[in-house]
Amino acid sequence: MEMTGHPASQPVFTAAERWKKRLPYVIAYGVLALTTLPVIFMYAWLILRSFSDKMVYGIIPVDFSLENWRFLWSNIDQRGSELPSIWTATRNSFLFAGTLTVLEVMIGTMAGYAMSRMEFPGRQSLLKVTLLLHAFPSVSLLIAVFYILNFMGLYDSIFGVVLVKTALQIPMTAWIVKGFFDDVPWDLEWAGLIDGCGRLKVWFSIVLPYIRPGIAAVSIFSFLSGWSEFLLLYTFVISDENITLASYLQRLISDPNTVNYGLLSAVSLFYMIPVLLFFIFTQKSLMQMSVGGGKYV
Amino acid sequence: MRIELKNIYKSFDKKTNTIENLNLTVEDGEFTALLGPSGCGKTTTMLMIAGIYKPDAGEIRFNGQNVNALEPKDRNIGMVFQSYALYPHMTVLENIAFPLKQKKVPKKERIERAKKAAEMVKLDGLLDRRPGELSGGQQQRVALARAIVKQPKVLLLDEPLSNLDARLKIEMRAEIARIQKELGITTILVTHDQEEAMTLADRIAVMKDGRIIQYDTPAELYKNPKNYFVAQFIGTPPMNFIKGRIADQQLQIAGKSYFLNRSEFDLTEDREVIAGVRPHEIQFDRGGDIRMKGTVELVETVGYAKIVNVKVEEEHFRFFANTATSFLYGSEIEFSFPSASLHLFDARTGASLKREAGKEKELEAIGL
Numbered sequence: 001m002e003m004t005g006h007p008a009s010q011p012v013f014t015a016a017e018r019w020k021k022r023l024p025y026v027i028a029y030g031v032l033a034l035t036t037l038p039v040i041f042m043y044a045w046l047i048l049r050s051f052s053d054k055m056v057y058g059i060i061p062v063d064f065s066l067e068n069w070r071f072l073w074s075n076i077d078q079r080g081s082e083l084p085s086i087w088t089a090t091r092n093s094f095l096f097a098g099t100l101t102v103l104e105v106m107i108g109t110m111a112g113y114a115m116s117r118m119e120f121p122g123r124q125s126l127l128k129v130t131l132l133l134h135a136f137p138s139v140s141l142l143i144a145v146f147y148i149l150n151f152m153g154l155y156d157s158i159f160g161v162v163l164v165k166t167a168l169q170i171p172m173t174a175w176i177v178k179g180f181f182d183d184v185p186w187d188l189e190w191a192g193l194i195d196g197c198g199r200l201k202v203w204f205s206i207v208l209p210y211i212r213p214g215i216a217a218v219s220i221f222s223f224l225s226g227w228s229e230f231l232l233l234y235t236f237v238i239s240d241e242n243i244t245l246a247s248y249l250q251r252l253i254s255d256p257n258t259v260n261y262g263l264l265s266a267v268s269l270f271y272m273i274p275v276l277l278f279f280i281f282t283q284k285s286l287m288q289m290s291v292g293g294g295k296y297v
Numbered sequence: 298m299r300i301e302l303k304n305i306y307k308s309f310d311k312k313t314n315t316i317e318n319l320n321l322t323v324e325d326g327e328f329t330a331l332l333g334p335s336g337c338g339k340t341t342t343m344l345m346i347a348g349i350y351k352p353d354a355g356e357i358r359f360n361g362q363n364v365n366a367l368e369p370k371d372r373n374i375g376m377v378f379q380s381y382a383l384y385p386h387m388t389v390l391e392n393i394a395f396p397l398k399q400k401k402v403p404k405k406e407r408i409e410r411a412k413k414a415a416e417m418v419k420l421d422g423l424l425d426r427r428p429g430e431l432s433g434g435q436q437q438r439v440a441l442a443r444a445i446v447k448q449p450k451v452l453l454l455d456e457p458l459s460n461l462d463a464r465l466k467i468e469m470r471a472e473i474a475r476i477q478k479e480l481g482i483t484t485i486l487v488t489h490d491q492e493e494a495m496t497l498a499d500r501i502a503v504m505k506d507g508r509i510i511q512y513d514t515p516a517e518l519y520k521n522p523k524n525y526f527v528a529q530f531i532g533t534p535p536m537n538f539i540k541g542r543i544a545d546q547q548l549q550i551a552g553k554s555y556f557l558n559r560s561e562f563d564l565t566e567d568r569e570v571i572a573g574v575r576p577h578e579i580q581f582d583r584g585g586d587i588r589m590k591g592t593v594e595l596v597e598t599v600g601y602a603k604i605v606n607v608k609v610e611e612e613h614f615r616f617f618a619n620t621a622t623s624f625l626y627g628s629e630i631e632f633s634f635p636s637a638s639l640h641l642f643d644a645r646t647g648a649s650l651k652r653e654a655g656k657e658k659e660l661e662a663i664g665l
Contacts, residue, residue, distance in 0.1 A: 185380055187379070187380045188384070191382035194369045
């Protein structure tokens with residue numbers, strides 16, 4: 001047998017041909033660079049502004065200073081009234097996002113399992129309605145939610161908003177989790193049943209570990225959405241000791257005449273740090289999201 | 298443990314029955330195969346024995362006791378799945394010990410027994426691996442060890458060999474046979490591979506469309522298939538068939554008429570028939586009393602013999618020939634077989650027209 005594809009027969013390109021080959025890449029990278037530039041510019045501005053006294057020509061920082069970060073060690077005074085400590089807000093934000101995650105994942109996995117595996121009347125319509133529920137903008141529910149929270153004595157309580165947010169998030173979470181459960185082979189569950197487990201035990205010790213990447217992804221997702229929640233918290237939580245970071249930021253810009261942009265940048269960055277750290281450590285699990293996703297109704 | 302299935306019905310869509318009036322008895326310690334094409338209900342039957350599915354009607358009995366309402370975990374069965382269904386987040390040892398853990402066996406004893414089971418299926422040195430790091434054959438051994446570790450009364454095997462390559466298949470087949478004999482455990486094997494069923498099982502239930510067509514020993518299925526379906530399903534290479542008819546108590550095939558032994562075949566009615574003969578019964582000479590001519594289409598060498606494919610009118614025949622014989626493609630040859638080796642089936646119903654001569658004689662002998 002004669003060997004084919006001899007190294008000597010490799011094609012030789014002229015400079016023009018090489019350019020022609022590269023052209024699509026040049027165009028693609030060019031377009032991408034142009035469209036990402038504003039985003040990069042915004043972040044750059046944010047970082048530079050937070051560490052400087054003022055900016056000239058919009059973008060050139062002048063005088064390095066940590067003055068804008070003083071909120072970390074002292075309380076901010078705004079128009080005579082003192083803002084609550086940033087650490088209170090941070091604690092509350094963590095509390096809110098954390099409780100939300102725990103509740104959402106717990107309920108979501110159970111609901112997702114039922115939707116994926118169990119036969120019950122109305123299952124099909126339930127699947128469709130849950131998706132519809134997710135399509136509701138939460139702002140349209142504000143008044144109704146206010147009445148209910150007020151009635152239950154949960155107005156101005158973080159836990160009350162956690163409940164509202166959980167209810168709004170559950171449909172989507174359950175749908176995503178259902179997608180992961182759909183991928184668990186029946187054989188695996190049956191093996192568990194035959195090996196001596198009850199149905200609940202199978203779920204807990206075989207099925208859940210199997211979809212661990214999915215649960216991780218959903219947890220991260222719900223934590224992030226809890227961390228960035230603003231509208232519900234701003235509307236239903238008013239007292240200072242229950243303030244969260246998003247509302248804290250809002251306080252800083254509430255009066256357009258006295259906005260301290262340096263301080264605002266610094267607090268914004270501070271608000272972003274946990275998200276960035278979180279993303280760096282969990283992005284591998286986050287990528288699993290595409291694996292799940294509802295497939296079968 | 299003796300397993301009985303009585304008048305079992307199972308339907309998944311409430312319109313058609315997946316399993317229809319199924320009756321089956323597996324004696325204690327017996328190795329039974331459920332054999333049939335895919336979709337014939339054999340796996341459904343097995344899952345009902347396991348307790349995963351509940352029959353719509355009928356009774357399942359273990360040692361005479363009705364177990365219809367018993368959960369799978371209380372039935373004391375071990376099962377090997379086609380996909381092996383190993384727990385991916387556990388090591389091999391944890392996988393094997395899992396059934397014992399559910400039975401609350403103390404940890405030390407658990408590990409000891411799991412190791413012993415692993416030894417039995419020749420799985421040493423892999424106990425700390427995860428299933429994902431094992432080859433298909435090794436995974437299959439883990440699944441087998443997990444199934445036998447709790448010393449179940451019944452072992453269920455659902456197409457256990459279908460994901461293995463041909464060589465490994467033969468090896469695992471012997472392994473399964475050995476373990477089954479060693480433990481003396483009542484075993485039910487589901488398979489679509491007739492060779493697997495023939496080599497492993499004491500008795501085979503041939504299934505089609507949710508019914509058992511014939512339940513017999515492998516030898517009996519091979520020698521006396523009750524109908525056309527069983528005849529064409531059992532045996533490699535498969536039985537040869539040719540269309541013909543019975544007229545005036547004679548068999549007409551390939552343009553000739555033959556007188557057959559009337560104590561062996563039911564020739565009373567004139568009808569269309571399908572005649573069948575096993576490849577190994579055909580000789581490449583004029584020795585048999587039924588002779589045919591055909592053209593050579595293909596010759597396959599299998600080492601110890603040649604398989605000759607011959608076209609006779611519109612039908613195709615296969616038979617074995619000596620490796621020394623050479624055949625010319627397209628040439629006409631003559632072959633023959635004894636009429637005693639013939640199988641006859643009603644072309645419409647598929648029922649065998651062979652009289653159960655042996656059985657009738659037996660009955661006469663005991664005075665009936």
